[in-house]
Amino acid sequence: MxxxxxxxxxxxxxxxxxxxxxxxxxDDVNNTTSDSILTGIGDDASVVSTAAGExxxxxxxxxxxxxxxxxxxRWQDVGWKCAVSNLxxxxxxxxxxxxxxxxxxxxVGTSPDSYEELYVGMNHAFDKFxxxxxxxxxxxxxxxxxxxxxxxHALTGPNGKPSWMTRGAANAGDLVCVTGPxxxxxxxxxxxxxxxxxxGKEVLINRHFHPTPRIKLGQKLVQLGVKCGMDISDxxxxxxxxxxxxxxxxxxIDMSAIPVDSKLLPIFGPExxxxxxxxxxxxxxxxxxxxxxxxxxQRKVESEISVIxxxxxxxxxxxxxxxxxxxxSEYEPQRKGWDHLNG
Amino acid sequence: MxxxxxxxxxxxxxxxxxxxxxxxxxDDVNNTTSDSILTGIGDDASVVSTAAGExxxxxxxxxxxxxxxxxxxRWQDVGWKCAVSNLxxxxxxxxxxxxxxxxxxxxVGTSPDSYEELYVGMNHAFDKFxxxxxxxxxxxxxxxxxxxxxxxHALTGPNGKPSWMTRGAANAGDLVCVTGPxxxxxxxxxxxxxxxxxxGKEVLINRHFHPTPRIKLGQKLVQLGVKCGMDISDxxxxxxxxxxxxxxxxxxIDMSAIPVDSKLLPIFGPExxxxxxxxxxxxxxxxxxxxxxxxxxQRKVESEISVIxxxxxxxxxxxxxxxxxxxxSEYEPQRKGWDHLNG
Numbered sequence: 001m002x003x004x005x006x007x008x009x010x011x012x013x014x015x016x017x018x019x020x021x022x023x024x025x026x027d028d029v030n031n032t033t034s035d036s037i038l039t040g041i042g043d044d045a046s047v048v049s050t051a052a053g054e055x056x057x058x059x060x061x062x063x064x065x066x067x068x069x070x071x072x073x074r075w076q077d078v079g080w081k082c083a084v085s086n087l088x089x090x091x092x093x094x095x096x097x098x099x100x101x102x103x104x105x106x107x108v109g110t111s112p113d114s115y116e117e118l119y120v121g122m123n124h125a126f127d128k129f130x131x132x133x134x135x136x137x138x139x140x141x142x143x144x145x146x147x148x149x150x151x152x153h154a155l156t157g158p159n160g161k162p163s164w165m166t167r168g169a170a171n172a173g174d175l176v177c178v179t180g181p182x183x184x185x186x187x188x189x190x191x192x193x194x195x196x197x198x199x200g201k202e203v204l205i206n207r208h209f210h211p212t213p214r215i216k217l218g219q220k221l222v223q224l225g226v227k228c229g230m231d232i233s234d235x236x237x238x239x240x241x242x243x244x245x246x247x248x249x250x251x252x253i254d255m256s257a258i259p260v261d262s263k264l265l266p267i268f269g270p271e272x273x274x275x276x277x278x279x280x281x282x283x284x285x286x287x288x289x290x291x292x293x294x295x296x297x298q299r300k301v302e303s304e305i306s307v308i309x310x311x312x313x314x315x316x317x318x319x320x321x322x323x324x325x326x327x328x329s330e331y332e333p334q335r336k337g338w339d340h341l342n343g
Numbered sequence: 344m345x346x347x348x349x350x351x352x353x354x355x356x357x358x359x360x361x362x363x364x365x366x367x368x369x370d371d372v373n374n375t376t377s378d379s380i381l382t383g384i385g386d387d388a389s390v391v392s393t394a395a396g397e398x399x400x401x402x403x404x405x406x407x408x409x410x411x412x413x414x415x416x417r418w419q420d421v422g423w424k425c426a427v428s429n430l431x432x433x434x435x436x437x438x439x440x441x442x443x444x445x446x447x448x449x450x451v452g453t454s455p456d457s458y459e460e461l462y463v464g465m466n467h468a469f470d471k472f473x474x475x476x477x478x479x480x481x482x483x484x485x486x487x488x489x490x491x492x493x494x495x496h497a498l499t500g501p502n503g504k505p506s507w508m509t510r511g512a513a514n515a516g517d518l519v520c521v522t523g524p525x526x527x528x529x530x531x532x533x534x535x536x537x538x539x540x541x542x543g544k545e546v547l548i549n550r551h552f553h554p555t556p557r558i559k560l561g562q563k564l565v566q567l568g569v570k571c572g573m574d575i576s577d578x579x580x581x582x583x584x585x586x587x588x589x590x591x592x593x594x595x596i597d598m599s600a601i602p603v604d605s606k607l608l609p610i611f612g613p614e615x616x617x618x619x620x621x622x623x624x625x626x627x628x629x630x631x632x633x634x635x636x637x638x639x640x641q642r643k644v645e646s647e648i649s650v651i652x653x654x655x656x657x658x659x660x661x662x663x664x665x666x667x668x669x670x671x672s673e674y675e676p677q678r679k680g681w682d683h684l685n686g
Binding site for chain 2: 017019022025026043048050060062063065067101112115123133137139140141147149
């Protein structure tokens with residue numbers, strides 16, 4: 001959940017800026033001590049080399065009033081989604097989830113039943129997609145929060161070596177692809193918060209509360225040779241920009257090829273595309289690969305894979321994403337993606 | 344920091360009760376899916392078996408107004424201590440720290456400089472004791488919090504196999520030992536909050552802000568055959584009770600043998616023992632072992648190791664800790680240890 005009250009932009013540095021500054025501080029230290037970080041700060045998960053092999057590491061938190069509302073008392077949904085947001089980071093690397101640590105920030109007077117329900121929701125997700133809770137911490141806090149940290153491991157790519165996707169491996173000429181329909185979670189949230197009649201809109205609302213991490217599909221992509229990918233958690237256009245920046249390249253998107261969630265259309269009409277372009281928390285995958293690999297994927301996986309554009313060089317500034325409508329004009333999104341510090 | 348305003352006990356289940364309930368929920372799930380958890384919920388760190396070897400995992404959070412006060416603007420100290428509290432959990436297992444993930448809960452309007460300072464403090468600690476930051480998450484939050492999750496690995500014990508200490512391995516007849524002086528952090532905090540003149544008390548205050556995790560010493564203990572240990576983070580007596588409960592045994596402590604921090608005496612006089620018995624956040628180690636192993640340790644390590652009692656069977660109820668004064672009478676502590684949910 002991305003609550004509108006958090007849309008108070010402009011007072012913080014952007015999430016991207018802050019992470020970049022903090023990453024620099026760590027690079028200064030890490031470069032002098034070890035080379036065991038294979039993929040570091042700024043990707044969906046980190047990949048570290050240990051004596052025993054590569055380990056994936058990621059963490060993701062949810063805060064009351066920002067990512068969920070405790071007053072809704074949908075604890076199993078909150079637990080599920082917190083697990084899914086972390087699992088999706090492992091899916092974004094094409095990895096296998098292993099072990100999870102849970103930190104609970106516990107306000108005085110919260111019923112223990114809430115936490116049990118939360119754990120039931122998390123365990124459902126781990127049971128279904130892999131991973132298990134092995135430890136954690138509980139601390140007193142004026143506001144409820146849940147932090148999950150999970151580990152995973154990499155599968156073997158076509159070259160016979162442990163392989164994973166990163167945001168920085170896109171090359172000019174690659175096709176840009178996404179899995180599944182987009183915009184459903186965002187549409188579900190807007191429906192939920194609108195105060196309007198919810199009848200017939202349950203599927204969309206469920207997209208918001210009960211997303212699916214693309215664990216198996218992420219693994220399949222790696223096994224079929226995809227090197228560049230991430231999950232769509234902050235909105236398609238914003239996430240494409242992150243990928244373009246990390247890869248020092250630029251991206252051209254064909255708006256008509258975007259797989260807009262069909263459940264949006266009866267409710268939002270022409271505005272549906274906005275949810276698909278800029279709505280967060282779909283937890284689908286975004287990846288780029290040469291067309292020969294994409295064709296092979298489309299033959300071998302049952303899931304819906306949409307080719308929505310290409311990685312280009314030259315005519316668009318580096319790090320930029322251009323969305324073209326059916327007339328070839330640049331489309332200016334009406335909504336902004338989600339910045340975790342400014343809403 | 345354990346701020347007095349959080350001492351609002353009685354409205355939450357105890358930390359121990361909540362963790363026990365949540366652990367049961369996870370055991371139900373985990374037992375049916377895998378046996379890869381070697382040491383699970385309820386110890387200082389978890390130990391999991393992977394295809395590639397044993398990994399230690401732990402997480403620990405600090406919250407504004409509970410563990411630190413943002414208005415003090417001691418960001419490097421906050422970062423240091425957050426790293427140390429996690430490193431100490433690895434030390435408690437006798438492990439080697441490897442990789443850390445940082446989650447920042449970021450209130451609107453906090454200066455990015457604060458976070459940079461925080462990272463400087465964390466990096467100082469990791470640089471000195473091992474481990475490095477490899478990734479993380481930033482989220483908007485009405486209250487500032489920092490969560491760290493770190494991984495580590497186990498060293499080889501005298502039997503040639505990867506070994507670590509747990510809370511559940513104490514046996515009747517073992518000696519009970521602690522490292523270092525105790526009570527300094529608690530005395531430092533009381534001094535800091537007292538409003539009295541701080542001159543001449545800087546060493547004590549520094550014990551509070553700048554504790555040392557016993558990483559090398561924990562490793563040495565494992566290598567010399569110690570199987571039962573933990574760190575002293577919530578207060579000696581409370582932590583002894585956790586160890587006794589986990590080991591299904593009981594413990595007799597000789598109060599006169601407790602290494603009270605000498606810096607406490609000029610300020611707190613006879614009350615100093617209270618800080619040593621029940622003050623948290625010293626991050627020293629507590630362990631039990633047969634006397635032959637303890638003697639060997641005292642010969643081989645330079646650090647101060649105090650034998651403060653023994654693990655007993657029969658005359659004290661299981662899970663209980665009895666502190667005896669010089670006359671052989673049971674001492675009733677005036678202060679309570681720290682419960683993370685009730686202060």
